[in-house]
Amino acid sequence: MSTILIKSVLLNEQPIDLLIEGQYIKEVSPDISASPDIRIDGTHKAVIPGFVNTHTHSAMTLFRGFADDMPLEPWLTEKIWPHEAHLTSEDIYWGAKLACLEMIKTGTTTFMDMYFHINSIGRAVEEMGLRAFLSYCFFDGFDPEKAATERKKYLQLMAKLEARTPRVKFMIGPHAIYTVSGETLQWANRLAMENDLLLHIHLAETPTEVANSVKQFGTTPVRYLAQLGLLSPRLVIAHGLWIDDEEIKMLGDHGASVAHNPASNMKLASGYRFKYNELQAAGVTVGLATDGCSSSNNLDMVEAMKLASLLGKAWRQDPEAMPAPEVFRMATSQGAAICRLPAGKVAPGYLADLCLVDLKIPAFTPNFNTVSNLVYAANGNCIDTVICDGKILMQNRKVPGEEEIIERAAKAAYDLMKRK
Incomplete structure (x- = not known):
């Protein structure tokens, strides 16, 4: 030893x-x-x-500086998704390796990732020496036939996942409520529960997502997940910007966690009133994150701490909000708690x-x-x-x-x- x-x-x-x-x-x-x-x-x-980055898309380092200054929905549908369709496992390996390099250079030792070809990402993580929680990001587009195909593919993928090192662990990663049907979300939750895995999902990121949720499902995103039975200590929500007090209480009552992404939230103009104080008071564990390099442009958690603190002060008009020690805990011990790791201290x-x-x-x-x-x-x-x-x-x-x-x-x- x-x-x-x-x-x-x-x-x-x-x-x-x-x-x-x-x-x-x-x-x-x-x-x-x-x-x-x-x-x-x-x-x-x-x-x-070491910092714990609780929401990334590591291989999106390949999209750094591509399709900047666009709203979220057209940015995804017109720029990112069409090019992602051409990604190879080798592309993703090098993109993830670059992400690992950037994270090491800026002090991150653990990250939670949602992307494709996760065995390639796992290989990069193993070689670079970091710690990671990886999830395959899947969609079914509310198409029952595609849902069946995606579920079958996901089970085959899980059987082939290679954790060459204890530093690499896996999660379940449905993309969002607007890209994955309720039935598939419930299936994903059962899979997470049966295998004692974290469930990572984008949620309540934009006003448009909330409005469409009400129109399509008759309720807001957090309430919709509650109806589906997805609220639990396994659940890690990325963003969680557009939630009300009752939803915050629901998250706290079920032990769910939230990953705050200040850089991408501001850059994509998704929102800025992240309710950290209210979430903490309700018992929700809140971690800090950068999101992917296509929307935050870097993976620097030191920069993310400053953004989180200044943003929290600005919208509350309170210089005592989001003090430095608090955002430091978000970036370290609270992130480790979300990952269920004896780390962060x-x-x-x-x-x-x-x-x-x-x-x-x-x-x-x-x-x-x-x-x-x-x-x-x-x-x-x-x-x-x-x-x-x-x-x-x-x-x-x-x-x-x-x-x-x-x-x-x-x-x-x-x-x-x-x-x-």
């Missing part, structure tokens, strides 16, 4: 030593005497938990999913409060070292093989856009 000793690193504004043994944090104390396999000098650095017994922040940069000068500077002054470039599952993935901001990943992913993206 390998050991890593980090000496003289800042934690909660105090210098400490940190010992990692295998996958876990073994000891955190002022002065540790040990003979580790690897010793890291933590001087002028702070240690934080720097303490003995927790997974050694950690980052070292470089404090010798302008964003941390002066450094009266590390978390405040991290949320309000820095961006992901402040991350110097990343450790996941007790293994060093990046040190001195260098990830092995990053040049090839960037080159191959760019080629895959350009080639994709030439296909008809």
Whole structure:
């Protein structure tokens, strides 16, 4: 079992030593005497938990900068979905590998993903050393014949899923209530329950979605899921912008979770009044997310923290709303709780999913409060070292093989856009 000793690193504004043994944090104390396999000098650095990105479409790095400045519905139907139809498993492998590289470079150690060819994504995750929860994003278009085909295909896929490492786990991922029939949603929920898997779905993202839900199903999105029996501790909702107080209570009563995506919500103009305080008060666990690079344009969770905080203050007109420590918990321990992981804290017994922040940069000068500077002054470039599952993935901001990943992913993206 390998050991890593980090000496003289800042934690909660105090210098400490940190010992990692295998996958876990073994000891955190002022002065540790040990003979580790690897010793890291933590001087002028702070240690934080790795970020947990609770909603991504990793391989959509290939669409970064493509079809910007469009509303959600035409963006999906006219630009994204037609090109996604031409994606190959190799494209998705390189797109996911680029996403993993970007997440490592900006401090994410775990992410929840919804996309296609998830074995290719799993291979990328395994090779890059991250932790991921992957779901195949499926649609049936309310066509009974297609629904039957999709369900059969999904069961075949589940039988073939390859979790080469415990770091890769799977979820059930119906796309949304406007692309998947109620019967298939109930089937997906049974599948999640029988296999003790999380169920991840886009929900209540736009006013149009809510209006169409009322028109088509006679009720709002959360109430519709309640009628179908989908509200449970397994349920993780992406977005959850357009929900009322009664729906918030329903989510809390059933132990559901919500992933807040401030960047894509603002960029697609889906909405900005995310009801974090109300959700927390109702007992809903709220995580932070970037969404995919086609709608947020990066996977930087440090940037996402700042956006979440400033957005929450602005719409409430309250400078005390969404304080830095709160959004930091969203990005770390609350995300880990959604994933049901013993992570998100720097303490003995927790997974050694950690980052070292470089404090010798302008964003941390002066450094009266590390978390405040991290949320309000820095961006992901402040991350110097990343450790996941007790293994060093990046040190001195260098990830092995990053040049090839960037080159191959760019080629895959350009080639994709030439296909008809």
